[in-house]
Amino acid sequence: MSMEVIKHDIVIIGAGLAGLRAAIAAAEKSREVSIALISKTYPIRCHSVCAEGGTAAVLREDEGDSFDLHAWDTIKGADFLADQDAVEFFVREIPKEILRLDNWGCPWSRREDGRIAQRAFGGQSFNRTVFAADRTGFHEVHTLYERSLMYPNIVRYDEYFVTNLFIEDNAVKGVSAIQLKTGDLVFFNAKAVILATGGAGRLYGFTTYSHQVTGDGLAIAYRAGVPLKDMEFVQFHPTGLIPSGILMTEACRGEGGYLRNRDGERFMARYAPERMELAPRDVVARAMWTEIIEGRGFEGPYGPYIALDLTHLGEEKIEERLPLIRDAARKFAGIDPVEEPIPVKPVAHYTMGGVHTNMWTETPVRGLYAAGEVAAVSIHGANRLGSNSTAECLVFGRVAGEKAVEYVTGKSFAEITKEEMLAEEKRLFDEILGKSGDENPYEIKKELNETMDKHFWIFKTGEEMKEGVKKIQELKRKYENIEIVDKKKGFNTDLMQAMEIGFMLDLAEVVAVGAYTRTESRGAHYRLDYPKRDDENWLKHTLAYYTPEGPKLDYIPVTITRWQPVERKY
Amino acid sequence: MEREVLFRIRRFDGEKEYWQDFRFTARKGMTVLEGLYFIKESLDGSLAFRASCRMGVCGSCAVKVNGKPRLACETQIFDVGDVLEIEPLDNMPVLKDLVVDMDGFFRKHEAVKPYLIRKDDDYKNPKELLQTPKELHAYYDFSLCIKCGACYSACPASATRSDYLGPAAITAAYRFCMDSRDEGKEERLGLVSGSDGVWRCHFNAECSEVCPKSVEPAKAMQKMRLMSAIHMIKSIFR
Amino acid sequence: MEMRRVSGWFTLKGKSINSIAYSFHRLTGMVLLLYLIAHLSFLTSLRIGEETYTAFISTTVRPETLPLDSLLFLATFYHAFNGLRVVLNEFGLLYEVRKALIYVMTLLALIFWLYSTYMMYVFVTGW
Numbered sequence: 001m002s003m004e005v006i007k008h009d010i011v012i013i014g015a016g017l018a019g020l021r022a023a024i025a026a027a028e029k030s031r032e033v034s035i036a037l038i039s040k041t042y043p044i045r046c047h048s049v050c051a052e053g054g055t056a057a058v059l060r061e062d063e064g065d066s067f068d069l070h071a072w073d074t075i076k077g078a079d080f081l082a083d084q085d086a087v088e089f090f091v092r093e094i095p096k097e098i099l100r101l102d103n104w105g106c107p108w109s110r111r112e113d114g115r116i117a118q119r120a121f122g123g124q125s126f127n128r129t130v131f132a133a134d135r136t137g138f139h140e141v142h143t144l145y146e147r148s149l150m151y152p153n154i155v156r157y158d159e160y161f162v163t164n165l166f167i168e169d170n171a172v173k174g175v176s177a178i179q180l181k182t183g184d185l186v187f188f189n190a191k192a193v194i195l196a197t198g199g200a201g202r203l204y205g206f207t208t209y210s211h212q213v214t215g216d217g218l219a220i221a222y223r224a225g226v227p228l229k230d231m232e233f234v235q236f237h238p239t240g241l242i243p244s245g246i247l248m249t250e251a252c253r254g255e256g257g258y259l260r261n262r263d264g265e266r267f268m269a270r271y272a273p274e275r276m277e278l279a280p281r282d283v284v285a286r287a288m289w290t291e292i293i294e295g296r297g298f299e300g301p302y303g304p305y306i307a308l309d310l311t312h313l314g315e316e317k318i319e320e321r322l323p324l325i326r327d328a329a330r331k332f333a334g335i336d337p338v339e340e341p342i343p344v345k346p347v348a349h350y351t352m353g354g355v356h357t358n359m360w361t362e363t364p365v366r367g368l369y370a371a372g373e374v375a376a377v378s379i380h381g382a383n384r385l386g387s388n389s390t391a392e393c394l395v396f397g398r399v400a401g402e403k404a405v406e407y408v409t410g411k412s413f414a415e416i417t418k419e420e421m422l423a424e425e426k427r428l429f430d431e432i433l434g435k436s437g438d439e440n441p442y443e444i445k446k447e448l449n450e451t452m453d454k455h456f457w458i459f460k461t462g463e464e465m466k467e468g469v470k471k472i473q474e475l476k477r478k479y480e481n482i483e484i485v486d487k488k489k490g491f492n493t494d495l496m497q498a499m500e501i502g503f504m505l506d507l508a509e510v511v512a513v514g515a516y517t518r519t520e521s522r523g524a525h526y527r528l529d530y531p532k533r534d535d536e537n538w539l540k541h542t543l544a545y546y547t548p549e550g551p552k553l554d555y556i557p558v559t560i561t562r563w564q565p566v567e568r569k570y
Numbered sequence: 571m572e573r574e575v576l577f578r579i580r581r582f583d584g585e586k587e588y589w590q591d592f593r594f595t596a597r598k599g600m601t602v603l604e605g606l607y608f609i610k611e612s613l614d615g616s617l618a619f620r621a622s623c624r625m626g627v628c629g630s631c632a633v634k635v636n637g638k639p640r641l642a643c644e645t646q647i648f649d650v651g652d653v654l655e656i657e658p659l660d661n662m663p664v665l666k667d668l669v670v671d672m673d674g675f676f677r678k679h680e681a682v683k684p685y686l687i688r689k690d691d692d693y694k695n696p697k698e699l700l701q702t703p704k705e706l707h708a709y710y711d712f713s714l715c716i717k718c719g720a721c722y723s724a725c726p727a728s729a730t731r732s733d734y735l736g737p738a739a740i741t742a743a744y745r746f747c748m749d750s751r752d753e754g755k756e757e758r759l760g761l762v763s764g765s766d767g768v769w770r771c772h773f774n775a776e777c778s779e780v781c782p783k784s785v786e787p788a789k790a791m792q793k794m795r796l797m798s799a800i801h802m803i804k805s806i807f808r
Numbered sequence: 809m810e811m812r813r814v815s816g817w818f819t820l821k822g823k824s825i826n827s828i829a830y831s832f833h834r835l836t837g838m839v840l841l842l843y844l845i846a847h848l849s850f851l852t853s854l855r856i857g858e859e860t861y862t863a864f865i866s867t868t869v870r871p872e873t874l875p876l877d878s879l880l881f882l883a884t885f886y887h888a889f890n891g892l893r894v895v896l897n898e899f900g901l902l903y904e905v906r907k908a909l910i911y912v913m914t915l916l917a918l919i920f921w922l923y924s925t926y927m928m929y930v931f932v933t934g935w
Binding site: 049138158247485491492 | 584611615621622624630669683696698699702709749
């Protein structure tokens, strides 16, 4: 077994929006540092390409928008669990990112006069969502990827599956990865590591997430002792296409689409009379689920659903503004949204929580940074607003890249020891690849998905969650006894997916225990047994630390600067 | 509606190549990708294929289905029939089962400078560039390429010349040449006018037939040839 | 560079009408190349003497070889018209109607072929 050690000043794990942005920022800051960009897929296969609706940015102060307004929308949307200093910094930094993407070739949709166009979005009180048709994430990723090709000091390692993080004296010193093509174990020795691996979406069965989003970075950091913050807050997007869960962007409603129940009623009038369909996602998702529970959903072959009605928008507007939605609805549901409403229901969509960082993307471990969905900075608090996530990746990706360069300048490498390498090799190829038990790992994944869909869905109760936690722990025990069928080295997706399932089991436990412990309802976390927000006891961030027996929880205060929590109405 | 289907998969385990049959019950609406996942999760865990977004934007899952390169996630099983022959893409080395080595494909894309080139590029102080919807539409459709490799697999010129840049790379070059914000056209034309560039195309146009995003690489290629011809004539008199 | 998969020129499974036209073009091109070699060899026989050349010619201008001549003309016309189509398309012209153009050009090739075959028939049989 060859054991290659590759040295780079900065190693970035994950080549989606945040990872690519971090790489470019680091390369711009210094042409001298060497940057490794590692990802388990080719960069443009990342999940960021699935972002559809847009990126929020204050571009038109002359037309009535302001940074304060964007900050307030974000904080109120977050149900006051966001750190307000981070939010203020964030809203001021996005406009430049939009313009940079423009200068780098992003095909933003335009007004007639050639200026960048903006559209309405849920919870945003101004039309500030910049977009490129309904393929915003796709174009952003491709633009950043293409731009990244210009920098000779960015070295890409495509299709390398990261397996572990090496930390000594609370400072990071590298990572290990399997080169999928050869199956060889490779060690990356680094002065700084940036995590940009995305959320934990595939915990759920009915989800908008790509198959590859398995929370690897979250789990690796967590196991290495880095705390995860606010993991109990999982966002449910109101409109997932039935039956696949493919995202029907919020821009459908931003462009004027309606949600209707079986009686044809625009029921949002009863839940959010002012914002209607454009209330924040948690509010709309709960409204839809209530309609379904109370029997006002449509009946379909895959269970009850709600209708997303775009028929009144007309073919021309749909073709111009929502071409991907039309294409997807036709291909995956056999429905043309120009002719008939799209069958949708709420769907697991986003992980508000993540690796604990401050507003400079620094984790408690020196030299370890996290940006994008994997991090909880935290600007999203208990509920993220639509079009703030791609914005987060751009802003905090940049911050992470720059901070990492500052950190590595003048630092020397701390070697990964021979013992550490041998231990990792043994763990991967003897212990995991050697597993020949009688449990099918994919069955475990399926059961995990069912458990999360059932016990940790939009409306939760303590009793159900308690049962859910037990089931997850049971699955973890089962996982000890799995069988990996493929024993060959090259491109062993069986091994990779089995490891991903192991990651997901750990993360599911963190989500579950965090949710069970938080006895209040806030943002996306809604409990029928504690339906009220409880600022007195719970206006605080959850931190989960790894222990072999399960997560140990701790709490830290929320940073409140200018906006005191008030009742949240839309 | 359900019925039994047969997936005949061309497999490769790193040493030998063989065909393997899998029979299972498919339901209406099930995609080829879902079929592959079903096989991997329930019948044979060693089956290797790439997949991610399952909604036709990431470009991972292109395979040949009954000879034609397609995205597995966008292809309904029942639309193809009861027997599906599934093979890895052509013109790229097979790593394992349905996974081909795309490193070379991506290197070719990188070789045409597929990014906006501007003299006034200012990282610290970006400014809003104007582009009318009309100028946007001049290149927009060509920016939809997901680099799945379907065109490259179907191209007979790529089959015989491994140094040929291929449809996807040249389409990317065209997309930037047509962008009203770009100033790198001449530079890029120099890159695609060589012996590995646009003149290798024989207008089989199969690339446009198989493109899952209707990007029309064949069209971009021909427009690029015209530009390239003018560029070459001009450079003689320079 | 290496010549890899010439078989790719003639693989038609899963391919469209474009590839069929393309394969025929390659095939007729090869036929014409072979003919050209034969033709040049014939002409070279003039150097040996006029009788040799005439003897050669008289063996080919006969009703029995007419089908071969006809096939040669088919290849020639197909290659010529299809080549014209490719030239048009390759300069970015008529891209949108590229499939219709295949049918039109093939039809033209067939008309020219039938007419030329008829003429040859008249010539050879003296009819």
